[in-house]
Amino acid sequence: MKLEEAKKTRIIKNAFLSLLLYALPLVLMFATFYFTGQRPWEKKKQVQKTAQPASKTKSENP
Amino acid sequence: MIELIKKVIDNLNGYGFSVLVLVLGVLEFSFGLYKKRWTKNERWVDIACFTIPKLIVKPVIAYYGLKVLPSILPGFKNAFDWVPFFWGFIIIAVADDLTQYWYHRLHHEVPWLWRFHRTHHSASYMGMAMASRQNVIYTLFFSQTYLTTALVYLGLGIPAIVVKGIKGTITTLAHSSIPWDKPFYQYKVLHPLAWVLERTISTPATHHAHHAATTDDGVGYYKGNFGNMFFLWDVIFGTAHISRQYPKAYGISHYEGDQWYAQLLWPIFKSKVPGSELAADGQMVREDVPLQEHQLYRAEKQESVEQEISEETYNLQPVKA
Numbered sequence: 001m002k003l004e005e006a007k008k009t010r011i012i013k014n015a016f017l018s019l020l021l022y023a024l025p026l027v028l029m030f031a032t033f034y035f036t037g038q039r040p041w042e043k044k045k046q047v048q049k050t051a052q053p054a055s056k057t058k059s060e061n062p
Numbered sequence: 063m064i065e066l067i068k069k070v071i072d073n074l075n076g077y078g079f080s081v082l083v084l085v086l087g088v089l090e091f092s093f094g095l096y097k098k099r100w101t102k103n104e105r106w107v108d109i110a111c112f113t114i115p116k117l118i119v120k121p122v123i124a125y126y127g128l129k130v131l132p133s134i135l136p137g138f139k140n141a142f143d144w145v146p147f148f149w150g151f152i153i154i155a156v157a158d159d160l161t162q163y164w165y166h167r168l169h170h171e172v173p174w175l176w177r178f179h180r181t182h183h184s185a186s187y188m189g190m191a192m193a194s195r196q197n198v199i200y201t202l203f204f205s206q207t208y209l210t211t212a213l214v215y216l217g218l219g220i221p222a223i224v225v226k227g228i229k230g231t232i233t234t235l236a237h238s239s240i241p242w243d244k245p246f247y248q249y250k251v252l253h254p255l256a257w258v259l260e261r262t263i264s265t266p267a268t269h270h271a272h273h274a275a276t277t278d279d280g281v282g283y284y285k286g287n288f289g290n291m292f293f294l295w296d297v298i299f300g301t302a303h304i305s306r307q308y309p310k311a312y313g314i315s316h317y318e319g320d321q322w323y324a325q326l327l328w329p330i331f332k333s334k335v336p337g338s339e340l341a342a343d344g345q346m347v348r349e350d351v352p353l354q355e356h357q358l359y360r361a362e363k364q365e366s367v368e369q370e371i372s373e374e375t376y377n378l379q380p381v382k383a
Contacts, residue, residue, distance in 0.1 A: 001173040001346045011171065014299045018160060021298070025156050029149040044144040 087190055089240060099187040099359075106322035108191045111181065114326060115194070115201040122202065123211055131215045143217030150221030154213055155291070158225060161206035163295040167288040169200070173346050177339055181325040183284070186313040186357060188270055192237040198326055229291040236264035243267055247306040260304055264293050267306055274309035275353060282309040310360045315350045 033039065100108075132139060145153070169179035178200045185192060214222045235242060243265040246256035260268055268289075274282025286301035287293070296302035320333035324340045333340035339348055 003172055007171055010300075011168075015164075017299070018164065021160055022157060025149065025152040029145070029153070032149075040144040040146060 099185075101319070103319045103322060104185060104187075107181065107184070107325050108195055110322050110326050111195045111198075112191060115196065115198045118198060119201050119204075119207075123207060126208060127211045127215060131212060135215070138216055140215075140217040145218060147221055150218045151224055154210060154218055154221045154225045155229075157213060158206045158210045158222075159229065159289075159291045160295060161209050162204070162290045163288055163292075165203075165205050166290065167301065170285070170288065176347050177328060177344075180314070180339060181328075183273060184314055184317050184320065184325065186275070186311065186317070187359065188237060188239045188266075188273060188312055190234050190238045192273070193233050197328055199328075232263050232291045236266055236269040237273075238266065241266045241270075241308060256306075260293065260306070261297050261302075262294055263291060264289050267308060268293055268296075268302070268304060270308050270312070271303055271305060273312050275311040275313050275315045275357060276309065276350070281305050281307045282311075308360065311353050311357050312359055313357075315353055315357070316348050 166179070169175040178197050181197045182192070182195050182200070185195065210222055210225075243256070243259070246252045246259060247267070259265060264287075268287050271281060271283045272287035274284055276282040277284045283303035283305075286303050287296055288301055289296045293302065316337075318335045318338065320335050320338050320340050321331075323331045324333035328340045332342045333344070335341060337348075338344050339346070
């Protein structure tokens with residue numbers, strides 16, 4: 001029993017549309033960041049930077 | 063406020079979800095919604111499918127998340143934990159549910175995949191246990207589980223918990239034999255809300271239509287309504303059928319009670335029912351057969367008595383006193 005040709009075509013068409021749907025939340029998120037000027041990934045970097053010297057001081061002065 | 067919602071859903075995802083399933087199960091039995099269709103064989107199928115796959119699949123997922131992903135993507139653990147909760151929620155909800163839509167749809171549309179999903183459709187009743195009535199291989203290859211686990215590894219753990227709680231609730235209620243959506247169709251004031259609801263999430267009416275024993279009869283539609291949490295995918299891809307009614311019969315028209323082990327572990331174990339799709343010499347996909355009286359879950363409506371049309375015209379005269 002084989003997959004009908006019409007069904008196959010519809011699956012392929014819908015799969016391409018799905019790729020757009022998968023990407024949509026990411027596109028909308030970055031568009032929001034662009035228009036609002038938010039840069040949440042930089043906050044994480046800052047936290048990491050401030051955390052690093054503290055750990056060094058600890059190891060130097062136990 | 064968001065913290066409070068997260069806590070509520072976190073609880074729902076833990077013991078809360080178990081309570082929901084238990085309460086629903088008790089209600090379904092109390093109202094006799096299985097209509098004496100829960101035979102010994104069906105009980106075994108439901109209980110085996112509810113318990114055994116969990117013992118196999120959960121360790122596999124844990125190994126994938128804790129061992130496989132760190133070795134494939136060593137520098138990416140929590141790399142995206144800066145993604146705000148709102149966007150993390152949307153990303154997980156779309157990625158998880160759209161992937162499940164495709165997994166489900168392909169098992170209906172690609173003939174050789176059908177028998178891995180058949181167990182989910184074989185029962186002649188609906189109920190909360192139906193959500194986990196699956197062949198173990200179908201559950202093991204649930205592609206959305208692996209995608210979501212990868213997103214959790216990347217740092218979207220909290221949104222994933224929230225999505226899981228909401229999704230579990232919606233799918234359990236959509237499979238339940240309690241038609242909670244009925245008031246939305248009965249009262250005119252609720253119709254606009256019903257219009258939005260039935261196009262957004264799976265409801266008993268749309269999902270029961272997917273589990274119908276018949277298709278293209280105006281109510282039953284097992285060729286579509288594949289959405290799990292969101293029904294929106296069916297609307298977008300043109301696989302939706304909305305009738306606001308519940309099917310007259312559930313299951314598979316030619317089902318004759320395949321053994322629980324064959325339903326749980328096909329193709330490792332085969333059915334002994336002659337002619338079954340799960341039998342050793344079974345057809346990949348069998349054609350529907352006409353339904354018999356005992357297969358009907360809801361009695362068919364009596365057809366209205368036709369008005370007698372007389373061919374002759376009568377000229378009635380007033381009766382003389």
